[in-house]
Amino acid sequence: MSKFFKQLFLFSILAVVIITIVHLSFQHRMQADTNYKVASKIQTLIIGNSRPECAFNDTLIANTRNLSLVAEPYFYTYIKLRKLLAANHQIQTVLVECSDINLSEENMKKWMYESASVKYLYPKYATIMTLAEKVTVLKINPFAFIKSFPFILRDNILFTINHTNDFIAAKQFGGYLAKEGNHLDTIKNTPVTTASSKQSFSLAAFNLQYLDSIIALCQQHQVHYYLLRAPVHSSYGLASFDKTYDSVLANRYPNANLIDFANYKLDDSDFFDPHHLNYKGARVVSKKLDSVLRLLNDPNTTTLFDNHRIVLTH
Amino acid sequence: MVQNSMLLLVSYIFYGWWDWRFTFLLLFSTLLDYYSGIKIQESSNDRIRKFWLVLSIGINLGFLGFFKYYNFFVVQFADLLKNVGFSVNESSLMILKIVLPVGISFYTFHGLSYIIDIYKKRITARYNFVNYALFVSYFPLLVAGPIERATHLLPQIEVPRKFNYSLAADGLRQILWGLFKKIVIADNCAYYANMIFNDPGAYNGSTLFLGALFFTFQIYGDFSGYSDIALGTSKLFGIRLLQNFSFPYFSRDIAEFWRRWHISLSSWFKDYLYIPLGGSKGGTFMRLRNTFIIFLVSGFWHGANWTFIVWGLLNALYFVPLLLSEKNRQHLNIVAEGRLLPTFGDTLRIGTTFILTVFAWIFFRAASVTQAWEIITSIFSSSILQPLQILPKILILLLGFFMTVEWVGREGHYGLEKIGYRWPKILRWLFYCLLLVMIAMYSGSEETFIYFQF
Numbered sequence: 001m002s003k004f005f006k007q008l009f010l011f012s013i014l015a016v017v018i019i020t021i022v023h024l025s026f027q028h029r030m031q032a033d034t035n036y037k038v039a040s041k042i043q044t045l046i047i048g049n050s051r052p053e054c055a056f057n058d059t060l061i062a063n064t065r066n067l068s069l070v071a072e073p074y075f076y077t078y079i080k081l082r083k084l085l086a087a088n089h090q091i092q093t094v095l096v097e098c099s100d101i102n103l104s105e106e107n108m109k110k111w112m113y114e115s116a117s118v119k120y121l122y123p124k125y126a127t128i129m130t131l132a133e134k135v136t137v138l139k140i141n142p143f144a145f146i147k148s149f150p151f152i153l154r155d156n157i158l159f160t161i162n163h164t165n166d167f168i169a170a171k172q173f174g175g176y177l178a179k180e181g182n183h184l185d186t187i188k189n190t191p192v193t194t195a196s197s198k199q200s201f202s203l204a205a206f207n208l209q210y211l212d213s214i215i216a217l218c219q220q221h222q223v224h225y226y227l228l229r230a231p232v233h234s235s236y237g238l239a240s241f242d243k244t245y246d247s248v249l250a251n252r253y254p255n256a257n258l259i260d261f262a263n264y265k266l267d268d269s270d271f272f273d274p275h276h277l278n279y280k281g282a283r284v285v286s287k288k289l290d291s292v293l294r295l296l297n298d299p300n301t302t303t304l305f306d307n308h309r310i311v312l313t314h
Numbered sequence: 315m316v317q318n319s320m321l322l323l324v325s326y327i328f329y330g331w332w333d334w335r336f337t338f339l340l341l342f343s344t345l346l347d348y349y350s351g352i353k354i355q356e357s358s359n360d361r362i363r364k365f366w367l368v369l370s371i372g373i374n375l376g377f378l379g380f381f382k383y384y385n386f387f388v389v390q391f392a393d394l395l396k397n398v399g400f401s402v403n404e405s406s407l408m409i410l411k412i413v414l415p416v417g418i419s420f421y422t423f424h425g426l427s428y429i430i431d432i433y434k435k436r437i438t439a440r441y442n443f444v445n446y447a448l449f450v451s452y453f454p455l456l457v458a459g460p461i462e463r464a465t466h467l468l469p470q471i472e473v474p475r476k477f478n479y480s481l482a483a484d485g486l487r488q489i490l491w492g493l494f495k496k497i498v499i500a501d502n503c504a505y506y507a508n509m510i511f512n513d514p515g516a517y518n519g520s521t522l523f524l525g526a527l528f529f530t531f532q533i534y535g536d537f538s539g540y541s542d543i544a545l546g547t548s549k550l551f552g553i554r555l556l557q558n559f560s561f562p563y564f565s566r567d568i569a570e571f572w573r574r575w576h577i578s579l580s581s582w583f584k585d586y587l588y589i590p591l592g593g594s595k596g597g598t599f600m601r602l603r604n605t606f607i608i609f610l611v612s613g614f615w616h617g618a619n620w621t622f623i624v625w626g627l628l629n630a631l632y633f634v635p636l637l638l639s640e641k642n643r644q645h646l647n648i649v650a651e652g653r654l655l656p657t658f659g660d661t662l663r664i665g666t667t668f669i670l671t672v673f674a675w676i677f678f679r680a681a682s683v684t685q686a687w688e689i690i691t692s693i694f695s696s697s698i699l700q701p702l703q704i705l706p707k708i709l710i711l712l713l714g715f716f717m718t719v720e721w722v723g724r725e726g727h728y729g730l731e732k733i734g735y736r737w738p739k740i741l742r743w744l745f746y747c748l749l750l751v752m753i754a755m756y757s758g759s760e761e762t763f764i765y766f767q768f
Binding site for chain 1: 477479482
């Protein structure tokens with residue numbers, strides 16, 4: 001039996017070494033050859049979670065690319081933006097979604113710590129993360145971190161075999177998501193349990209730490225940044241959260257400008273559900289954002305912001 | 315005794331991990347067959363012997379029928395009443411919301427073979443309960459077979475086992491190949507097969523045929539992969555289980571396919587159903603009747619759905635011409651034995667048998683007989699000439715690699731058994747590492763085994 005275990009041990013060592021070599025080789029190739037460039041005409045990026053992902057159709061907004069991704073906390077958004085700004089020096093403006101869900105610790109626990117989220121997001125970003133960032137994920141959820149390994153290995157190998165070096169085109173970084181249909185009627189009558197309706201609320205400190213980093217990164221690259229709130233339906237009850245929201249922005253980000261679509265007047269039929277637009281609603285608000293961005297980029301425009309806000313209602 | 319007690323304990327923990335309540339069902343079934351076996355052996359009165367045989371078979375099949383077929387029969391009965399004009403309130407139907415105990419079809423058949431063999435005086439009843447309970451619940455085969463025979467497994471359980479280096483190494487190799495079949499082949503094929511079968515209306519004939527091909531490889535990779543893992547695991551404990559698959563997709567006719575596919579179930583039905591019904595003795599009518607019975611029962615064993623019954627019927631129809639022409643036992647050897655490639659004739663026969671099998675699998679996989687028929691109609695329409703809507707090149711390459719290893723290894727018990735046997739050890743190990751890399755790449759999706767539901 002000792003011979004068996006000795007042979008098994010030796011084989012295991014060989015297997016681990018080979019898998020590690022394969023993993024590192026493909027990772028190295030990806031890091032070296034992968035293209036993170038957006039089209040040269042793109043000057044504005046929209047980043048955030050599923051709300052901007054569904055709300056802003058970037059084909060209707062001049063020189064803009066929407067790279068929002070469902071359930072993405074700022075930790076991963078920061079990593080994405082770091083890579084994009086380094087590879088795309090023509091970027092002048094970054095719009096960062098900042099709404100109730102980004103501030104809620106309860107929501108961020110799901111997006112940052114739960115196994116399903118780690119297994120979904122970590123493999124997407126693993127190749128462009130620093131060692132310290134990987135250790136952060138490891139500490140957050142060691143089990144999901146380990147279980148993500150096959151996905152990273154597979155993605156890297158298939159990415160290379162398929163000769164795709166355009167990371168963004170492969171949709172790893174997100175993009176506009178056209179939602180069809182309207183589930184508002186069925187959802188309207190069910191109580192909303194997101195941050196805005198919570199009695200007790202705790203601030204997502206870890207998440208906001210990375211919003212700080214995003215802002216610092218923009219400043220470092222001399223890129224304009226704006227906070228952005230995508231529209232939500234009145235049944236969502238966002239108003240109950242306004243005081244907290246205003247207070248966080250005033251105290252933590254006193255110099256940040258907010259482009260606020262939260263109370264934008266839309267038909268019920270423009271919503272996919274109480275806090276996501278369908279493609280019809282996206283068409284309306286995208287055109288509006290396009291006009292806002294044109295004004296912002298116009299040197300003749302004096303100021304659009306009142307107390308660091310543009311509140312768009314129609 | 316200690317070895318078997320430990321294995322028994324582990325087997326019950328393994329089974330209870332899924333749902334501890336069903337361990338009591340397993341224990342009851344075991345106790346019933348253990349006691350019935352002793353009663354049958356100890357009695358010289360034929361009526362008493364038959365009483366215990368019928369009691370044991372009745373209760374075992376009763377459990378199986380209740381858990382697996384009750385809802386099916388209730389729905390069919392309600393449909394029948396509706397068709398003859400009765401009004402049936404669907405909400406009042408006594409449909410049970412129960413979970414099918416995993417592996418019930420397998421351990422029930424273990425118990426039945428034991429009881430029937432004692433009744434037929436092929437074996438003697440066992441008085442050592444631990445040994446018998448381990449025979450029924452031995453964990454590698456508990457949930458998806460192979461369906462063992464008392465005559466084969468009990469003698470191995472009853473002797474103390476010593477660690478066997480070659481057997482254990484072979485076991486690990488078989489586990490590796492089983493994992494490759496399951497994770498790399500079956501789970502990847504499942505992705506595309508599910509995509510196509512879940513929305514067949516969206517695809518043209520050529521893509522639907524590709525979907526059927528993917529399911530053909532999925533079910534083989536899934537089930538034979540599980541069997542390899544089970545057999546390999548058992549070898550680590552010094553117990554050899556029955557071979558369940560023997561390269562069925564290289565069969566030259568459907569009779570050979572059934573000698574190579576799910577061998578433990580086919581041979582179970584042959585020994586405990588086909589032969590008692592008269593087997594191939596008697597006239598043409600008797601032989602045809604027995605063939606249809608065995609294929610229909612085999613289909614129904616897989617599940618309470620008309621799709622399985624039609625699958626069984628279709629296989630019976632494939633088999634009939636061979637039976638009538640008495641050519642059902644003409645391919646008993648290994649195809650192209652000792653040669654690298656098959657003859658042209660064998661290639662043609664293998665191809666034809668494979669295509670027939672693919673069409674039968676469509677019924678097995680489809681949600682309903684109607685859907686299966688629609689898929690087949692679409693395949694035989696002009697849309698078969700349209701370009702494929704899905705072409706997963708990497709999966710096709712993997713399938714090519716898989717079938718090459720299977721072909722090269724077809725003279726062994728499983729594909730990988732003889733591959734690289736004469737290579738330098740380091741080269742052989744590197745080949746195994748290549749398989750491990752592929753397994754690591756595709757692991758993590760957590761697809762369950764198809765045969766767990768049976």
